[in-house]
Amino acid sequence: MHGQSFRLLIGLFLLLSCQTLIAGQHDEPFYRGELIFKPTLRFPRCHSSTIISLPDGSLMAAWWNGSEEGGKDNVIRGARRPAGAHYWEPPEILADTPDTTEGNPVLFNAPAGELWLLYRAGLPWVKMMWTKSQDAGKTWNKPEAFLNEPGWSFRSRILSLANGDIIIPVMTHGIEEFSSFGSSTAFLYSADKGKTWGRTKPIITSPRNNEPTIVQRSDGSLLAFMRPYDRELTDRFLWKSKSTDNGRTWTEATKTQIRTPSKAIELLKLQNGHVVLVFNDTQQSLSQLSLALSEDDGRSWKFKRVLEDSPGRFTYPTLAQSPDGNIHISYTFRRTSIKHVEVNEAWIRENPWSINQED
Secondary structure (H helix, E strand, O other): OHHHHHHHHHHHHHHHHHHHHHHHHHHOOOEEEEEOOOOOOOOOEEEEEEEEEOOOOOEEEEEEEEOOOOOOOOEEEEEEEOOOOOOOOOOEEEEOOOOOOEEEEEEEEOHHHOEEEEEEEOOOOOEEEEEEEOOOOOOOOOOEEOOOOOOEEOOOOOEEOOOOOEEEEEEEOOOHHHOOOOOOEEEEEEOOOOOOOEEOOOEOOOOOEEEEEEEEOOOOOEEEEEEEOOOOOOOOEEEEEEEOOOOOOOOOOEEEEEEOOOOOOEEEEOOOOOEEEEEOOOOOOOOEEEEEEEOOOOOEEEEEEEEEEOOOOEEEEEEEEOOOOOEEEEEEEOOOEEEEEEEOHHHHHOOEEEEEOOO
């Protein structure tokens, strides 16, 4: 009996030691990156990816692929990284509307276990499309129009609020009602799991804005960042706006102190409540891409780490977090592939940074 107790104590000690070692490794800065696919003659160009962590622990990414942006041979392709694997399966075509162009896919873990894929079809008068999967993206329903209201487009992550509402950031594309303002931001909202949708009034700024991204703060309010959209502008900073009524109305937009070359960005609230921003931290160049970390719901940013800083264009990043806490970023890599990078928060914290802004 004494021997059995001793062996149990030794086993418990080894188990606790192993757990401590694993925890220590997890706290060490971690980085891994790879290209999801290689360009081909059929798919030489790509852009505007989306990435998501699926319930089974796998990752899925999607993007447009074709000859050039706006080309009628463009399709939406996607790939999966199986749970626990460090490789991506070969890409598959997820959506292909003949004689038109697809772009800006957005994946979303919807209620009742559905996976949604939303994307735009056609330019300049775009139509919002969507398709659904009941088996985590292995098969998809026939695509159909999302809303019979042309001229709006997707780009950033869809958000599930604490009260169950769904918020979709959208932007205008050539709508006559807003033609004098050019591009602007709005939000779609649903309180019935996507059966019906309402739309907010647009957020109008000068210079113009588009491609909003949002997070829900710990007090329940929403924070939105938007890129300035003016090709002639050189003094470029991100816009921000807030909502205290679950995204139905938004404050007048104000400028942040965060630089941008007028390219897409994304916010993500982590499991521990911290907020991550991925953005090009310049006002002109597209060759520098960074991650920033906020511990106070996006009011200040204390850490920043560079993802890319070499010749080329590294743009249109998106974010996801897997159950193990790691942060996943996908972004356009020189317009020939989509790159996936996986880091932990400790990796971002290695480089202090400081931007403070009013609430």
